Amino acid sequence: MNWLKESLNDLSDFTAGRPYLGYATEVVDTIEAIIFAPTERSQERPFLRDFIDVKRYMALVVIGIVPATLASIYFYGWRALAMILVSYVAGGIAEVGFTLARKEEITEGFLVTGILFPLILPPTTPLWIVAVGIIVGVILGKEVFGGTGYNIFNPALVGRVFLTVTFPVAMSSNWVEPLTGGWAGLTKYGIDTVTSATPLGQFANEGTLVGLKEVFLGTIPGSLGESSALLLIIGGLFLIVTKIADWRIPLSYLGSVMAFSYLGTFLWPNQVAPPVFQLLAGGLLFGALFMATDPVTAPTTKGAKWVYGLFLGVMTVSIRAFSGYPEGVMFSILLINMFSPLMDDMVMTHRYGPVQKPYK
Amino acid sequence: MNNTTEIFVNGLWRDNPVFRQILGLCITLAITNRVVNGVTMGVAVFFVLVASSFIVSVIGEYVPRRVRIPVYMLIIATFVTLVYMFLRAYFTGLSQALGAYVGLIITNCIILGRLESFSSENGPWESVVDAAGISAGFAAALIAMSVVRELLGFGTLFGINVLGSGWTPWVSMILAPGGFLVLGLLVWIERSISPVEEG
Amino acid sequence: MKKEIWMVSVLLLVATISAVVLGLVNVTTKPIIEKNEAQNLRKAVLHSMEITPEADKIEETFKDQIETREIDGKTVYLRYNDEGGLENVAFEVSGSGFQGQVEALISLAPDLQTIKGLEILNQQETPGLGARITEDEFLRQFKGKVLDPELLIVKSGASGNNEIDAITGATRTSKAVQKIINEDVENVRSNMLTEDRMEELTHE
């Protein structure tokens, strides 16, 4: 592989500082960084460094989502893969364009956004809408704040919310029944549109409950990646075991949803679905395991993580029961994201006392 | 560049009320989902601002300091009501689309601010040129925003379909959130072209 | 003291001038504005009864064909055919939609159950979504539907003769229209245009 490294180095040297080609240097360097681990050693303490890096951190999230992705191809055909590719290409162009314009390094956070975003869309979403959504998500959800690490909101969810308010028809009424049995979607490109309702939508509109077994296995209409509770749990456990996702957030989020929906079924039995159904149906597991645990937008201190999950649960149950939308995970995560710095600050105030302003 | 041009360009670009001073947002966000609305509102504000600037610059020195704001308000309100009645009488459809926002021109801080900061201290000619520049800047901002919003939100411009019948409307662009997004993006672009000098 | 007098007189002066100017303009524009409004209503009434007048003859046609009655405070527009039989009854219905007040004009057959036409007079619904209730595509559906037992708006695939397809993505507004029509027509039927009253009107 040395020839490759050398030729990349030559290319990087060749383009550096030249008019019009200057931008290519960053891209070449990034390609080199992706393929080869850096051989630099630390120049200041500590002189030993942990083997983990952001690239691997993000790659592990993608690995965690692989089971759900495979399931989406099985249930909805190869079009699911096309949506993911469109998301990566369109969002990647926006991401690279921005970092080049700002003369910054290309960061790895997009690896995750690019795959999480298509998985929270309805399976029939037109490909151009996928592209619009991911571009808006990258620009308005991340780049306006300064890039990965500085964003307040989960970029994938920003893109999803933008699509929800912009294309309400495509985003809220075009659900399809997944394919099951035999090779199912593996032999097909996509599903001819057969409009159907998600389990949560059915409960909100008609008050009927879908069987828990179907919901658990994922043979129900829903977003691309969210249907199969089983595979999501497998992926989520992987993230928790590898310490990429903190177990506190999913636990308190899911626990709080369980507790409040249990309470709600007593008070408003027609509006609040029963706990286990709430847990498995819709995007809750996906949101709790892959979206709420996004380290950048979630609180970082342990106490704040518990509070964060608690509020997420309250919001989700309330939106599902009392708003016009049958699903509330996306909105609650975005809303509570806004408060995570505040929650961290409350923990710090508890631990260290308030900020002491010098006398003037 | 002579003085007159400078005053005009200042209002149109460097002191653009929407993009630079971030004023008049209520109207800007509410009515810019169609270009026709933007143009009408631009013309209405142009008329009100130029006329009241002229009058204020003429009578300014006779008005006691302590009652100047009520006097300005009266003058503005008179012209706004004129515009409102005129629109209702001769452009019923437009007046319905603009709704209460024509009346709200009265409280638009662009106008009061200009009267207070410029017209009351300058001669009639400069005041009219400044008013024209500012309101041209306002109109330009409204049109820029409404072009984006109508194009994406309806696929049309001035009500004429330009993006083909297969266009899926971007509903959020028609709503206030889309207004905020477009405003933010345009402010961003404007400031990237000519950065704000601080200090 | 002199200062205060000067202040008050300037204010008064400006106010007077402004009042005079506005008064003059109002005198000239008021009739036009009123005429415009009346015209709009007439157009809607005629349209709901499927009469398409020539552009400059709206007023004449309206006077010719429509009889306006005040019944218990409710303005009702009636149309009789050439034989003197009652053909259409139209009146305003209103209620809250998703965003604001929705005002519509409904035209019914004398049985007060079959819809002849529906016109939206005023609405503040979401443009592009709820506001699509003003589009012909939606309004055309109502023609011939029967309020028996009441109008029903379904998400898609309306089949019964009391069912209407909702606007996709704007179920709330569609449901609001359903509620407005059902409630207001029922209200008019039981309080103003009672069966006795209708008897009178029909045989006039």
Place this chain on the structure above:
Amino acid sequence: MARFLKYKNTKMVNIVQISGLNLQKLDRSKTKTKLEKRPPGDFVVIPLKDGFGSSLIPEVEAGDRVKIGQIIARDDGGVSTPVHSSVSGTVLDVSFMKYVHEETLGELPDEIIGVKVEVDRSFWEVEEVEEVNWEKLAPSEIRSSLYRNGVTSFGQTGIPSGHWSSFYDPSDVSDIIVNAVKSEPFTHHRVDFEGELEEFKHGLEIIARGYSEAKIHLAVDPEVQEALGDLSSSQRISVRSFQSEHPNGIDKVLARKILGGDQLDDGGFLMDYGILALDEVVPIHAYGAVVLDHPVSTTRVSLGGPEISNVVVEVPVGLSAGELLDGAQGYKEEDQVILGGPLTGRVMSSPEIPLGKSIPSLVLMKGPERSEVLAWLKPGSKKESFSRAFISSLLPNLDRELDSGIHGELRPCISCGYCTEVCPVDILPYQIYHTGSHDLVDEVNRLQPQRCVDCGLCAYVCPSKLPLSRVLEDAKWNQSPRVKNYVVYEKGEDKIEPSLPEGPNDNRGEAS
């Protein structure tokens, strides 16, 4: 008002339960370490300053003959230790020299006077003297003997005996911690004190006698405790054993764990709290100084590194790091020589700089020689990581490896929280980085960076490879951190150059 000075709700006491990272375990070179004595080369350069102490004026001139153990510089009034000649020979030169400044562990060029002595081998052996019965000496006599013979606290700080014997009143010293815990990988000690166990035990008692008010705490690895056997001869000496998990070897951590941490919240030096931390070699030196009246003329340095086998060498003061490492396996000029441990030490800019007495260890780091293709995708069975992102973390019995590569590029903080999880003193390094990089001085101070014990674990685990050690150090000492420009560094250059803070005249003030 005390409430505002002392922060409430501090959880410092919990530190006793917090466990660190056992990186020492991964040190494959760790075997039973031998003490190897080495003679000097042709000459030595003795710096006239040691660790914490002040710089001294020489009492010899070029051309003078000196004997081993002869005092060549002293200043009894200042905070310093007398400097002895470590060899017998002729003074060649007295001049300014580069010196490894222990206090900040940076390098201050040409500030310290050094004495260059040509070695005359005929004088090498130390004369035998009559043993002194230390039990009959008064505490003040013991302390003055320690001072005269140049016994410092050695270890990380090298507090001069002048400091701890005369600068402070001895009755202020309430606790003495003898730190024999080595927690950083590639730093070692001789587990069983082979051949010196008696001296060590006596040394402890000598120190106890010298400080009759103080309690002596001996902190050792469990395996050392076994070797030491019974130490119950003195009531005031207690032995505590600590696992060799990383921050345990740091004096401040030990002080908190042994004494309870509440009173240490405000940072500062342990001496300010009446706690004296001594290195494990101090009792041996104390024995030599008091009983045999031998001045300290040698230093013991542990040599280690991922690629070299471990050894503890005893050499005359004034040898350079290069000379020490000369015999080490595969040492090349471009390798990094690190003073202290790999997590807390500093890199030496040149191996030619002579070493003083207080150098506990040198670690030789070799750069990664090849880059692994798509390393971030490979499961990486033997890689050590705090996160469980590699297979090795799931298979606890697997051999794991440490190496000196940075393993990734510098990235903005993603708030993963690893730094707060490993922090032994429960501060939030990532928050200090965030607030510090926006110059929010009040917020930084609220986060109590002064609690930091410089263990380096936060920077070790950081996936974004942020220089958190430096961030915390700046936050702690400067109060106006230089973190602002940390993320900006030139690609292709190895070093991350911090830019100095802008002075008060920067234009932000004028703009407002």
